[in-house]
Amino acid sequence: MTHRAPVRAEIETQIPFHHVDMLDIAWHGHYCQYLEEARCALLEKIGYDYLAMKNTGYVWPIVDLHLKYLRPARFRQRIRVEAELVEWEYRMKIKYQVRDAETGETLVKAHSIQVAVNLDNGEMCYASPRVFLERLEEFSSER
Numbered sequence: 001m002t003h004r005a006p007v008r009a010e011i012e013t014q015i016p017f018h019h020v021d022m023l024d025i026a027w028h029g030h031y032c033q034y035l036e037e038a039r040c041a042l043l044e045k046i047g048y049d050y051l052a053m054k055n056t057g058y059v060w061p062i063v064d065l066h067l068k069y070l071r072p073a074r075f076r077q078r079i080r081v082e083a084e085l086v087e088w089e090y091r092m093k094i095k096y097q098v099r100d101a102e103t104g105e106t107l108v109k110a111h112s113i114q115v116a117v118n119l120d121n122g123e124m125c126y127a128s129p130r131v132f133l134e135r136l137e138e139f140s141s142e143r
Contacts, residue, residue: 007085007139009042012101015077026073031108032065035096038083039112042094046085046139048132056131057119060092064113071107078102088136090127091115 011034019030043049053060073079078101087093091113098108116125116132 007042007046007136008082009038009045010080010082011037011041012078012080013037015073015075015079017075020075024075026075026077028067028069031067031069031098031110034079034081034098035065035067035083035110035112038081038096039094042083042085046135048135052135053132054119056129058116058125058129058132059119060114060116062112062114063091065110066112067108067110069108071105073098073100073107079107085136086111088128088133092128092132 013034015026019026021027040049043052080099080101082097082099084095085092086095092115093111093113096108096110096112097106098110099106116129117123118125
């Protein structure tokens with residue numbers, strides 16, 4: 001595969017009241033939602049969102065998720081979450097940076113790993129499905 005430029009997407013959101021604890025700090029579990037929003041933006045960008053996956057006969061469950069919390073996000077703080085696809089041939093590995101939208105200070109670093117599973121037989125694929133690789137090639141050639 002001749003994948004040249006990195007595939008990235010970014011979302012911006014604000015920490016809502018119902019995501020914080022008594023200290024106005026975002027609860028650690030809500031970061032998974034912020035990562036998911038950025039991951040969805042990335043997948044939509046390449047034309048392979050979750051519905052497209054399902055329609056092509058595959059699902060991509062997360063098999064590994066790692067977050068490193070550096071600084072807390074607080075109530076009403078605007079954050080930017082960047083997702084970057086860094087591996088794709090055998091699995092989908094996405095790295096994330098959660099930053100303060102105003103200062104750019106890094107709050108969280110993370111990565112997720114997803115593997116393709118064939119919907120017909122429920123078996124994990126040991127290589128990324130051709131349809132996914134083709135979508136990446138199409139995206140790269142359009143740039």
